[in-house]
Amino acid sequence: MPRLLKAPVVLSTLTIAFFLLAFPAGGAASGMDELFTARDWRGVDTLLAQKSGVLSPRELSLAANSLWFRGKWAESLELLERTASHWPQSVKPYGTLMTILGLERTGRKDEARQAAAKFLPAAPADIAYYVAYALYRLTAEEDTAGRRKHLQRMYSLAENTSQQSSALTLLLGLPGDRTAYALNLLSIHPRNSAALKILEALPKPWKAEVNFAVGYAAYLRGQHGKAVPLLKAVPLESRNGRKARYYRAFSLYSQQKYGEALELWSYLARNGSTYAESSIRRISILAGRAQKERALRVLREVAASREGAIKARALYSLSTHASGKEKRELEEKVIALIPDSAFTTRILYNRGWDRWNSGDIKGAVQEWEKSISSGMDGNWRPRVLYWVAHGYERLKAPEKKAAFLEKIRKNHPLSIYAFLSGGDKLSIVPDVPRPLAQDSPSDLEQWGFITYARWHLLARGDAKSLFRAARLAEWSGDHLAAYSAVGRIAGEITRGPSFFRKGMEYLYPRPFLDEVRKAAERFKVEENLVWAIMRQESAFNPNATSWVGAAGLMQLMPATARSEAKALEMKNYNLYNAGQNIILGTAHIARLLKSFSNVEQAVAAYNGGSGSARRWLAGRKDVPLDEWIESVRFEETNDYVRKVMANLHIYRALYGIPRTEGAAPGAPGDVPDDDLETSADGPDPEDRDDEAPLLLDDGGK
Known part of the structure; x- marks a missing residue:
């Protein structure tokens, strides 16, 4: 399962009680049940040593899984093999996979390979990918054809983009023509360095899809001079033709070549549907900066020639540049239309x-x-x-x-x-709440195969199953998985008027607790604010990348990260490293808190740029704060401030307001007061990419 957002597992009394209810009825839970539930591994080992001969197969299976969680492969494998004949039918496939992995990890690779090859044709869909992955690992390095066959099987069996990415990344490491693998990987992670290196080494002239992949990556990296000719070489009628034109215009805009950008966006606004509304929005923004008469003329032409939502978008954009009677008439047309x-x-x-x-x-x-x-x-x-x-x-x-x-x-x-x-x-x-109260536990839970039990619950998808999956994820120390599962039933949890604590803690978690607390203490920032920003920016995904290139947990723009790293004398950093991203992001919000008089204004600056925040603040310092928020010009930033501040209030309600020594809650620490910009025009709603450094997962931990 994904090895993200892992933290030391501290189980509450309520959590332990929840799991004790999972085991079979017929009297009190056994000592092994209690120890496994509480993750008391020392107690498990003691009981196993004292009563191994009298423990039931199910209790021995719990012990096997306990040993597995701790990486004690040989001891776990011995118990798995002892209990295999007693597994319920619903448990056998998953126990078989773990046995294969145990054989591999204890050096019995020939046995593991034979077992995996025999098992793969009958393996359930949710674990077949991992069996193919095991076969790849168990194939000799010199057998390139065999390794490629297993990786291609992995790719065909993948059930999500994370699994596809892992298979494609491994395929890139094999000799031969890797162009297709690189293109597929870049369609998922458009800035993947290994894939780009392969494409850039191809002889020219490049095909359209290669020009697009390399050009789009250059755009995302802010290499606009490189991006423009590459995206220009992508024919409009090709699969990515309209997208290439849209982002070529963006690169031209970033180079202040406004006329050329306007021509490209104008075509998209006048023709077709993909990127039409986004192009109208960009034209409207451009009209406020340059080429005003030309831009407004295009908007009028689009409003006259298009229908439906595209027409309404153009009319609305025109109204924002008009005044008086003309503005009113345009607005009335929008209201009548939609x-x-x-x-x-x-x-x-x-x-x-x-x-x-x-x-x-x-x-x-x-x-x-x-x-x-x-x-x-x-x-x-x-x-x-x-x-x-x-x-x-x-x-x-x-x-x-x-x-x-x-x-x-x-x-x-x-x-x-x-x-x-x-x-x-x-x-x-x-x-x-009763609608989320637990059902009877599955065989997988009762026999200790918690990871696979959680997968089954997620696949079922009903509210009770998803909440139980979150419970199992919490037990495993996987906060991201708990947050993701409960996010699918957020409506059940946030309905009010009362909110049950466990559900709210899953929706508003505190991942990377040590890293956040250390950074908050270092920069004298309220730790709740760091999580409030992180939740809105990345949904706690350390690998998130926005369409404008903001990266990591706190979605830092590369220029902002460089400036903060320079101030902190961090010569080497990786924005996808959770700890480093938290340090840089917390330093940045601390800087903004020092520059502005309150948290709301600092949060607005974090999203919209400190220069923009100062413009919104100009002449309005005495305006009530709720009215000031309404003056924030970027709708995205306005929405961002409202959501982050709501997050902050909820975090405070759940966890209290910690005091940072030497500063009041939310107060900035000792950081230089430089004016750093974060983003220019707010996010584009039509296109967002999430790039993740790849993590391989063998399904057995």
């Missing part, structure tokens, strides 16, 4: 703010209430309800204010607006 849309919501919301800022509170409330619809985006609804409530407060209508605030607290209890409305005291209860 009334129940984010565009309409934003138009009415902004109209409300225009009225609010002019002192027309009643008019503001009317506009905001008009925007509330059944199909309204979940992120917008609490935001609008909050300002309607504040409007009624200003209008001296306390009952209406209370009614709207109650809607927020009841229906959106974990939004930032619930906390701003006085809902910061979450009701945390220990009990697991």
